[in-house]
Amino acid sequence: MLDLSYLRNNLEAVEARLALRGGSTGLDRFQEVDRERRAAITEVERLKALRNAGSEEIARARREGKDTTEQQARMRELGEKIKALEETAKQADAALEEILRTIPNVPHESVPAGAGPEQNVEIRRWGRPPEMNFTPKAHWDLGPALGILDFDRAAKITGARFAVYWGLGARLERALINFMLEVHTRHHGYTEVLPPFLINSASLFGTDQLPKFADDLFKCEGHDFWLAPTAEVPLTNLYRKETLPAERLPIKLAAFTPCFRSEAGSYGRDVRGIIRQHQFQKVELVKFTRPEHSYAELESLTADAEDILQRLGLPYRTVTLSTGDLGFSSAKTYDLEVWLPGLNEFKEISSCSNFEAFQARRAEIRYKPDARGKSDFVHTLNGSGLAIGRTWVAIIENYQQSDGSVVVPEALRPYLNAERITAEGALG
RNA sequence: GGAGGAAUGGCCGAGCGGUUGAAGGCGGCGGUCUUGAAAACCGUUAGUGGGGAAACUCACUCGGGGGUUCGAAUCCCUCUUCCUCCGCCA
Numbered sequence: 408m409l410d411l412s413y414l415r416n417n418l419e420a421v422e423a424r425l426a427l428r429g430g431s432t433g434l435d436r437f438q439e440v441d442r443e444r445r446a447a448i449t450e451v452e453r454l455k456a457l458r459n460a461g462s463e464e465i466a467r468a469r470r471e472g473k474d475t476t477e478q479q480a481r482m483r484e485l486g487e488k489i490k491a492l493e494e495t496a497k498q499a500d501a502a503l504e505e506i507l508r509t510i511p512n513v514p515h516e517s518v519p520a521g522a523g524p525e526q527n528v529e530i531r532r533w534g535r536p537p538e539m540n541f542t543p544k545a546h547w548d549l550g551p552a553l554g555i556l557d558f559d560r561a562a563k564i565t566g567a568r569f570a571v572y573w574g575l576g577a578r579l580e581r582a583l584i585n586f587m588l589e590v591h592t593r594h595h596g597y598t599e600v601l602p603p604f605l606i607n608s609a610s611l612f613g614t615d616q617l618p619k620f621a622d623d624l625f626k627c628e629g630h631d632f633w634l635a636p637t638a639e640v641p642l643t644n645l646y647r648k649e650t651l652p653a654e655r656l657p658i659k660l661a662a663f664t665p666c667f668r669s670e671a672g673s674y675g676r677d678v679r680g681i682i683r684q685h686q687f688q689k690v691e692l693v694k695f696t697r698p699e700h701s702y703a704e705l706e707s708l709t710a711d712a713e714d715i716l717q718r719l720g721l722p723y724r725t726v727t728l729s730t731g732d733l734g735f736s737s738a739k740t741y742d743l744e745v746w747l748p749g750l751n752e753f754k755e756i757s758s759c760s761n762f763e764a765f766q767a768r769r770a771e772i773r774y775k776p777d778a779r780g781k782s783d784f785v786h787t788l789n790g791s792g793l794a795i796g797r798t799w800v801a802i803i804e805n806y807q808q809s810d811g812s813v814v815v816p817e818a819l820r821p822y823l824n825a826e827r828i829t830a831e832g833a834l835g
Numbered sequence: 836g837g838a839g840g841a842a843u844g845g846c847c848g849a850g851c852g853g854u855u856g857a858a859g860g861c862g863g864c865g866g867u868c869u870u871g872a873a874a875a876c877c878g879u880u881a882g883u884g885g886g887g888a889a890a891c892u893c894a895c896u897c898g899g900g901g902g903u904u905c906g907a908a909u910c911c912c913u914c915u916u917c918c919u920c921c922g923c924c925a
Contacts, residue, residue: 448884448894449885449893452886452895453893455893456894458906459894461906462853462905464905465905465906466853466905467853479905480905481905482905482906483904486904486906
């Protein structure tokens, strides 16, 4: 959510920035509704002030033993008027709220202008695709052949877009979780958090997944519980409606969670393999920072995610999303794309965003700059560090050998207790 | 799931329906005293939104929502959370 008075005072500038995202800015009726709301609120407050004074007057008169029936009758009338006007004000408020909810965040000035992914800008590249004197296979062939990945049985027990991991496949997933959490907590200074995986709708409103993106979520029947689509939601909402002391900032959290997405509207995309599943696992990084530090923190957050790829020796590139490809709440986003030899393309494996105060305003997360100062909204950031499933894919595909086995990257061996994944003794 | 109890400011804790946005204490901040500190004493100390250049001012907030009333922290309804007991369970 954008700041109301900022929007009001900089309407044209904001409109111009938002136009770069493409699509409608949602600002058409803003001024009119804003005026209506302010008029209604001013009037209600004026009448309430009258009522407060009147009630006090009655109290005083009664203490002096005077008769107040006439004044009370007048006040009753006023009360009814207030009630009616309050209803108007409430509706105007809701109308404005609805408009504000549809307005996306303003892209940061450093974000390249562009209509879509084609205008994203690659800013750096790390590592080299491994040289193979054979045709690399995709993970959906390698995995089942090694007996570590099983789609048929997943379809039987659950359905499409789910997978079962067997043996070293399951252990590789677990090794990646531990490895990533260890690196982020021990080397990058994040605090490990284990949140609930079911979250309520208030939290989803706090990070703007609701109301717009309800179709992308799984809902628990009969409860106000949803399966978390990303740990961003529980982690950011940890401090919802709280005021944080400035000396605690920045707060850096890392969490491992499963993520659940309905993937409505992505039929036919990434149908093979485990690139796009209804359930996947992720280590998520979330930061709460002072506004003046958030862009430096975005750089370090991105570097923290990149460090995982580097330690695993996985080639990747870093891309700045253009205005047209930017997510609804984000002011600036870097995508990390890992090289997948089997698919012969770069695939998103992490997305690191600065939301500035956009989420904090919605979720009412404040900080106090100093003991006497007025509180202000923090800036929130998050990024995957990394998506576990896609990292699993990247390892299988990048480290595959001509005989179909997979060499385990050095950094992962202590976690996996294996140097190579072969089909020997596989049950899957 | 059943039966009771509770929810007040940073914390503890008062609060006959009418200067109670809220006593008192603790903590915080400022000061007096002191070579310095402690103690003691004095003062000060909630948040959000609107208006204003500012001084300031108006509204809202005593878990959330609704109701009764001229007027609600206080009465009524409802929801949520926490505690105790029973049941069930990892």
